[in-house]
Amino acid sequence: LLALADGERHGYSIIKEVEEATGGTVRLLAGTLYRLLKEMAADGWIVETEGDENDERRRYYRLTPRGRKVAIGESERLESLVRVARARKLLPAGRLV
């Protein structure tokens, strides 16, 4: 979801984006991702767009307002978890994730 936050993307670019963002530590596998994409589309978090007309094989997705809400909500939940972790001294205070 985060990968889609700044615009529409297709599957391959999501994989690459996630790989870059995590410094190569998280590698999404195509099958898993596409399954998730379909589920998220079914739940109405993302929506398929017309996309790039030059590459008709590609399916482009973007966040729906609802998906954005879910992404924000999930981020807040994670943030609060991190806060708890910091309070328990599991993570050094002040360090950005």
Add this chain to the structure above:
Amino acid sequence: MMRGMHPLLRAALLVCPAEFRRHWAGELSADLDRRRAAPLPLGSTCLNIAWTGVRLHVENVWRDVSYAVRILAKAPVFVVVAVLTITLAIAANVTAFSILKGILLDPLPYAHGDRLAFISRTTHGADETNIDYPDTVDFGNRGRAFSEIAVEAPAHATLSGNGGPVEISGWYVGGDYFRVFGVRAELGRLLSPSDMGTRRIVISDELWRQRFDSSADVLGRRITLSGRTYSVAGVAPAHLLSPGPGFMAESDYWIPIEPRSANFRGNNAFYAIGRLRDGVTFAQAQADLSRIMAQIVRKFPNGNPQRGVLVRPLVDTLTAPTRMLIVMLYAAAILVLLIAAANIMNLQLVRAAAREREIIVRSALGATKKRLAVQLAAEVGLLSTGALLAAVALTWFCLNAISGFFARLGDQYGMRMIVPGWEHVRLNAPVLVYAVILTLLFTAIVPALPAYMRGANLAALLSAGGRTAGVERRAFARAFLATCELALAFAVVCVGALLFQSFAHMERTPVGFVERNVYAVGVDLPNTRRYFGYPALERFYARAESAFREVPGVADAAEALVAGLGSQSNTDYSLRHGLGVKTARPEAEQTVEYNCVTPRFFSTVEIPLLRGRLFAATDTSASQPVAIVSQSFAAANFGGMNNAIGKYVSVGESTGATFPLRRIVGVVGDVRHFLGDPPRAEVYLPFSQVTVPGEIVVRTNGDDPHLANDLTAALAKIDPTLAPPQIVSFLEMRSINELMTKIGAIIFFTLAAIALLLALAGVYGVVAYSAERRTHEFGVRISLGAHTSTIAGAVIREALVLGGIGVAIGTILAALAARGLTQMLYQTSPLDPAAFIGAAFLLALAVLLATCVPMLRAMRVQPATALRYE
């Protein structure tokens, strides 16, 4: 879309559901395109896609199943009816299959059992089952077809020592006996040709455990059987069954055939089972033995010139009494299964109608026809799985009940014969596989029709709000299914009625003697001097007869060689028309039933004297040999009863030995030895002239619970060393005799009941649904003044049309089935009108019963409610 794709990716995508594949194929092939800058790693990606495919499938199934559970939970009545229907159908079918498989399909419990042949003698081409020993020796020596021939004759004896005397049963056997069946001794050795003429014995594993504590030093021990001493050669393997015509018997011992009966040509006391040489067919063996039999007939012209030989697979002989019944049982179970399938389809259609809106909405939302079919399959699959578990439990229960029934029968009558192959009948892996396959079929075929029917134009359905051609088509399909059910049910009920009719005829057939309060008392006499030969035996039986007559409650007692249904002894006979006429060739020579009886036998079992006189005390071993013949014998040989008196007959195993000419002094009524067989020609010989050990027949004045004790005590007074007598009532002998017919009738009765019940449910479904759809119409008619009886008539008419068509088709089906049944019917035509009319009446009753509730409901329709309906 899949073209130009990497084969690994293509394979991985094939694992995935079609929808996923269509959606992502283009994307994935672009991702993996090697021409681009940084393609995804091929191997791990494809593996991941395949794994995703599997997960998606599992999720789909799970979703369908949980959806099905939710749907079914909303319709508990439907679930109960459906599960019950499938359970009954599958249980009936699996039970029938396990019996069919165990008895007819599984191999015999001997090494290469399919190479074993039963060899029997024939007269005029009719099978006599038994054969004489010298013939089998000739078959073995001169024939090329068999490597070994086993010869056996049933034996009974009293085992004394090692505890009190007990009655045991076993076999006289020839030297090759155990080699034919390919069995090895559990201890010591089995009998071989060199043991012939010796007093060696092989005992059963069971006897060894019970009477000899499984001790190894039993070998060489001397044991006493009915006064004769035998030395133990070995112990037979556990559960060794000896085959006979139509039965398998558990036995206690095996001893060599006595030389005096072995060398006696014409003593047809033996069963013969041969092992075919490699490469020899049954037909070749038949030709080989027929050739030898023709030589024997030429060499011994005094014997029965009509005799021949019959070779057939042992398994055919063993299963002959049950084969037809089992095949019919399985066929009927298949019919019940079809009825159940029609019922389930019908139920599904009713539900489809109820769920029309749901299905229309789902179709409109993009659910494919296949998807809907899968959904329905999930529902039926769930029902079937529940039913499968219930059916397996029910089958287990049924098989146990039948086994228990046989076991009780065995205990009750001291019978050790079992239905051949019954030991294979159990709920084993192949039977379970069969049950599962049946269930799968039920899930695959049954939902197909409703889904097909749904192919109707959805838009039309939506716009018309349900009243469309699709609905009409469905109503027709349901009426058609119900008619099929009725037709099939009618066929099963008809066959059941025919068998029942046949059984009733058999029950009513006069046997020619009284059976109520008559008992056959078997006494095993030791082979000692005390009971050897004519005067000793006659003395014993005379004392026993008068001692039994003294027992309180006993009306009469007599001695006979054979007595009661199911027992017989036959021999050859020849006729002479006047004393002193020395014809070289007998004028007629055939097989006849014979019985050796004391004078009071006829009055004891109430066989009427028709002409001449009965035996008297004046008929002794020193006086003129006499005989009494049956009415059939007189009619067949002398053209009537009056001509028979004063004629001469020679009875006995005619080949070789000479037997005296007997003057016929009386003619008595016919008797039957087997229910279902016509009375046979019979000759009675006076016990005083032909003294052979037999049974004492006792008639009492009424039921006497102390009879067995009193008779045993009376016998002990004569000789305390005798084992207690075996007492079997004539009625018990009758019930054994009619057992197969009875079991057949019971089984078909049960199946017919199930079939009727299912058809009843089917008709109910159709009529109830149709009546409900016509609620509106009925309401209008009632408000316009129609009488309730008119409404009831409208409902009933529909049901009767279904019933009428069902009966018409069913009659044709039943007539076809009954043709195959002719063999099993006794004095009942396969088209017996009483059976057909009775079945039609039952079916009509079921149809009316099914109509009752919808009819009453239709009659109570309130016009106001009806108009608001829909």
